[in-house]
Amino acid sequence: MGNHALLSPSSSHRWLKCPPSAVLETEFENIAGTAAEEGTAAHALAEHKLKKALGIESKIPISSYDNDEMQEHTNAYAEFVLEQFETAKLHCKDPLILIEQQVDFSEYVPSGYGTADCVIVSDNKLHIIDFKYGIGVLVDAYDNPQMKCYALGALNIYDRIYDIAEVSMSIFQPRRENVSTWTITVDELKAWAEKELKPKAELAARGEGEYCSGEWCAFCKAAVRCRARAEDKLKLAKEDFKLPPLLTDNEIEEVLAVIPDLTKWANEILAYATEAAVEHGKVWNGFKVVEGRPSLARYC
Numbered sequence: 001m002g003n004h005a006l007l008s009p010s011s012s013h014r015w016l017k018c019p020p021s022a023v024l025e026t027e028f029e030n031i032a033g034t035a036a037e038e039g040t041a042a043h044a045l046a047e048h049k050l051k052k053a054l055g056i057e058s059k060i061p062i063s064s065y066d067n068d069e070m071q072e073h074t075n076a077y078a079e080f081v082l083e084q085f086e087t088a089k090l091h092c093k094d095p096l097i098l099i100e101q102q103v104d105f106s107e108y109v110p111s112g113y114g115t116a117d118c119v120i121v122s123d124n125k126l127h128i129i130d131f132k133y134g135i136g137v138l139v140d141a142y143d144n145p146q147m148k149c150y151a152l153g154a155l156n157i158y159d160r161i162y163d164i165a166e167v168s169m170s171i172f173q174p175r176r177e178n179v180s181t182w183t184i185t186v187d188e189l190k191a192w193a194e195k196e197l198k199p200k201a202e203l204a205a206r207g208e209g210e211y212c213s214g215e216w217c218a219f220c221k222a223a224v225r226c227r228a229r230a231e232d233k234l235k236l237a238k239e240d241f242k243l244p245p246l247l248t249d250n251e252i253e254e255v256l257a258v259i260p261d262l263t264k265w266a267n268e269i270l271a272y273a274t275e276a277a278v279e280h281g282k283v284w285n286g287f288k289v290v291e292g293r294p295s296l297a298r299y300c
Contacts, residue, residue: 005111005114006022006023006026007022007110007111007201007204007205008114009105009112009114009145009146009147010146011025011219012146012149012197013144013216014216014217015200015201015204016145016196016197016200017214017216018210018214018216018217018220019203019204019208019209019210020204020207020208020209020210020211021204021211021220021222021226022204022205022207023204023205023206023207024207024222025220027222029221030221035134035136037065038065038133039132039134041061041063041064041066041070042070042074042133043117043133044061044063045060045061045063045070046077046078046117046131047099047100047117048060048061049075049077049078050078050082050099051099053078054097054099069175070133072174073174073175076172076174077131077172077174080129080170080172081097081118081129081172084127084129084170085097085120088122088125088127091122091124091125092123092124095121095123096119096120096121097118097119097121098118098119098120099118100115100116100117101115101116101119101154102115103115103116103119103149103150103152103153103156104156104157105149105150105153105193107156108193108194108198109197109201109205110201110205111205113153114149114150114153116128116130116154117129117130117131118130119150119154121154121164122162123163124163124164124165124166125165125166125167125168126154126155126158126166126167126186127167127168127169128154128167128170129169130146130150130171130172131172132172132176135175135176137218138173138176139171139173139178140178140180140182141169141170141171141180141182142180142182144169145197147171147182148169148189148192148193148197150169151169151189152189152193152197155167155186159186164186165185165186166183166184167183167185167186167189168182168183169181169182169183169184211227211228213226213228213229217229224268224269224272229265230265233261233262233265270295273296274295274296277289277296284296
């Protein structure tokens with residue numbers, strides 16, 4: 001298995017909403033930022049602690065991101081997982097716990113695979129647990145497509161061995177004091193996979209379908225240059241306010257509601273254009289780099 005699947009579980013919330021974005025993103029370099037590197041370090045430490053607690057041989061990872069906060073949060077995650085494992089033992093004499101389990105859900109998604117942080121399998125229940133170290137975005141387990149992909153992959157392995165009727169999915173996000181769990185029946189999960197996941201994934205793999213912008217654009221590598229997103233953000237400027245000549249209070253409220261998102265997008269465009277000018281010598285007609293600070297200014 002490769003390191004980066006085209007249709008990865010972690011990006012499923014994007015390509016399910018905007019199928020062609022998956023192929024579009026491949027045109028951009030995959031650069032891991034500080035937050036991603038910190039998250040990787042936290043996951044490695046959490047994996048080590050769980051393995052040690054379960055009597056599995058593991059070498060402690062060394063990272064420059066390791067600090068008291070990371071130690072505290074990875075301890076809390078390990079405790080949560082072990083609590084869930086003990087709960088499973090109350091209803092099953094020999095539950096199975098797997099750490100960093102590779103799962104394959106290619107039955108529904110072309111070349112679909114991923115790695116689940118933790119999988120607990122018991123007689124009639126599958127429990128997927130995902131460790132989120134990020135602090136910027138609150139992640140909810142409810143109807144979470146990434147978790148559902150992991151669950152489908154785990155069912156592909158263990159549904160033949162255990163009589164699994166339902167799947168629970170938990171997000172453990174300690175830096176946001178967020179622990180959420182959502183449960184769905186296996187039949188409901190597989191129905192979603194057939195009706196929603198599979199057809200959207202087939203479109204995404206071919207780079208087909210409709211471009212659609214929304215909150216899911218936040219971490220898309222193509223977002224800053226995406227035409228569909230630009231057209232969506234520019235709708236406000238195209239509104240015809242000629243009749244009546246003055247905006248109504250309701251119209252002003254509509255404008256106020258979209259200004260933060262519009263401003264955020266405009267700043268992303270400015271940052272992209274500035275970097276291209278400063279780092280790569282790109283010349284933008286009508287604009288020049290301001291001396292003394294890395295930004296652009298219009299000139300006549």
